[in-house]
Structures are given as structure tokens and as C-alpha cells.
Amino acid sequence: MADHTPFGVCYAKVTPEQVRNYEMVIIEPDFYSKEEMDALRATGTKIIAYVTLGEVDTNRWYYPRLAEIGFLGKNENWNSFFVNLESAEARRVILMDVLPAITEKGVDGLFLDTVDAVAPTTERAYLQPYMVQLIEGIRQRYPGFTIIQNAGAFLLEKTGDDVDAFLTEALASDYDFEHKRYRIRSADEFNERLKYLNHYSTQSDKPYFIVGFADTEDKRKQIKTRLDTLGRPYFISNIGLSELPVQPDSVANILKDKSL
Structure with a gap:
């Protein structure tokens, strides 16, 4: 974990200058050509590509195929929209078409989002095995990648x-x-x-990374004060995750303990 901090997450397009002071940055791969991705990785920062598994929005090039x-x-x-993962074809589109289109650009890993679309509290809980x-299938196809699961902790026993x-x-x-x-959680909630x-x-x-949301410097300070007690890596941004400060000091922590 210490080798992956400070880390950041940004779904707006970023430059090599922005990522170079981070050890790892999760990015939206659709915004980059292979040459631009190479430039990001040339900084020495690990570049992790976002991919959504349980949901898809209308802007994705493969949306029409899943809509069918x-x-x-x-x-x-x-x-x-929630993907029908019970469909072998839907899973095939993600694994055999979507992921190769991302990884052929050159990335160090994958960030698996919307895993919690099959949470036990939803009517889609029956999709968990899929x-x-x-x-x-993703791990088998990309054995050397860093793979990070977003949320869905309830599935970790199996994933x-x-x-x-x-x-x-x-x-x-x-x-x-x-x-x-934006709001700060109560002590009991936290x-x-x-x-x-x-x-x-x-x-x-499995270790975990933390992302917090804030819209003011005061809220960021409150979040940092609370998270600094945990000894775990964190990053703070807006709800759209559209910001990546060149200097991570104010939004991301650096783990000194190499055993974490």
C-alpha cells in the first residue's frame, strides 16, 4: 500500500504534470490515446484505468450493445443503467470487447466500479455469482495487473x-x-x-483505499483529521472526482509504513 500512495482519482482529463507527484492515479481511459497514456506512465506513476461492471451510462461507446x-x-x-450480468453476452462484451479497448492503450491496472450494483439490499442481489x-475472468485475462475493487466489500469472500x-x-x-x-458523517456513522x-x-x-468528498477547505480539514487516525491511504475530492491537484499534500496521504 505504501508503494501506491499518495494516490489520486480523477475522471477529468489529466496531464503528466498533474500525475507525476502521485504514486498511483485512477483515470478515465476513454479520454486518452495510447500516446497520451504512455506519457502519463512515463512519469513513473502507476496508471489504473476505470471500468464499470454493474452499470453503464449512455455516453459509453458500448452502451447500444448492452441496451440490446x-x-x-x-x-x-x-x-x-444496471447491466444484466446474468446474460453471458453482456459479460462477454465487457470482458472481450470493453477491457481490451482499454488495456491496449497501456495501463498498469484496472479499477472495477459499480460492483455494489448487486448489493444484498438490492433486487439485483441474485446477480452476485455473475x-x-x-x-x-478479469483476473485470469490480466494476471499481472493491479486490480482494485470499488466497494462491494460483501463480495470479498469470493472475489x-x-x-x-x-x-x-x-x-x-x-x-x-x-x-x-456535502456533509460530514456523525461519529456513530463513521x-x-x-x-x-x-x-x-x-x-x-485485503487492504483498502479511502476516497472522501468535500466542497470546502473546512470540510477537507475535518475529513483529514478523522482519516489521519486510521493509517490508511486516502484521497479527497469533489463528488464528480474531477480534480487532481499537482501537489497531493492537501488531499492525499503518504503511508510511511511499508508493512501496510
Whole structure:
């Protein structure tokens, strides 16, 4: 973990200057050509490419192909649609078409988003075996990649062997989509979520990264004060993850302990 911090996440297009002071940056690969990706990696920073597994938005080039198969509802917060992972063809499109289009540009790893689209609390919980099968397929296809699972800690018992770490969002803070506002979690909320994460981290023997959300310097300071007590890597940004400061000091921590 220490070799991957400070880390950042940015879904707006970034430059080599922006990433060079980070050890790892998760990026939106659709914004880059192979030459631009090479320039990012030439800085020595590990470049991890975003890929969505459980949902897809209408801007993705492969959206029409998954739409033909049929979706299982819509995530109104992000204007994205839930992928029918029960369909072997849907899984094939992701594994055999989408991922090669990303990896042929040259990346160091993959960031698997929307795994929690099959959470136990949703009507899509029955898709969990298919999500596991997809993640297993990704590891088999890319054995040397750094693979980070976003959320979906409830699946780590089955996906743990196929991912290197997981990431959690909104541990110390949260974003209210209905009222469009940022808030700091109460101590009880924070401790309950931390207990949940540590349980699955211990059970799976997988470390985790933390992303926090804030819109003011005061909220960033409150989040940093809370997260600095954990000894785990974190990054703080806006809800759209569209910012990557050239100097990570104010938004990302650096782990000194090489054993983490």
C-alpha cells in the first residue's frame, strides 16, 4: 500500500504534470490515446484505468450493445443503467470487447466500479455469482495487473483472490444527491462504517483505499483529521472526482509504513 500512495482519482482529463507527484492515479481511459497514456506512465506513476461492471451510462461507446440485451433499471443519481450480468453476452462484451479497448492503450491496472450494483439490499442481489464470475475472468485475462475493487466489500469472500485491494467511498463524509450537498458523517456513522470495512478487510486479508468528498477547505480539514487516525491511504475530492491537484499534500496521504 505504501508503494501506491499518495494516490489520486480523477475522471477529468489529466496531464503528466498533474500525475507525476502521485504514486498511483485512477483515470478515465476513454479520454486518452495510447500516446497520451504512455506519457502519463512515463512519469513513473502507476496508471489504473476505470471500468464499470454493474452499470453503464449512455455516453459509453458500448452502451447500444448492452441496451440490446436489456437493462435491469436505472440509477437516477448517475443517470446510468444496471447491466444484466446474468446474460453471458453482456459479460462477454465487457470482458472481450470493453477491457481490451482499454488495456491496449497501456495501463498498469484496472479499477472495477459499480460492483455494489448487486448489493444484498438490492433486487439485483441474485446477480452476485455473475459479478464474481466476471471478476474472476478479469483476473485470469490480466494476471499481472493491479486490480482494485470499488466497494462491494460483501463480495470479498469470493472475489478476494482476484483483486489486490478494494476502495471505499464516503467513509468520513457523504454526499446527499437529493439536496445536492456535502456533509460530514456523525461519529456513530463513521465508526459503524469503519467497523464494517475492517471486518471485510480482515476477513479477506485485503487492504483498502479511502476516497472522501468535500466542497470546502473546512470540510477537507475535518475529513483529514478523522482519516489521519486510521493509517490508511486516502484521497479527497469533489463528488464528480474531477480534480487532481499537482501537489497531493492537501488531499492525499503518504503511508510511511511499508508493512501496510
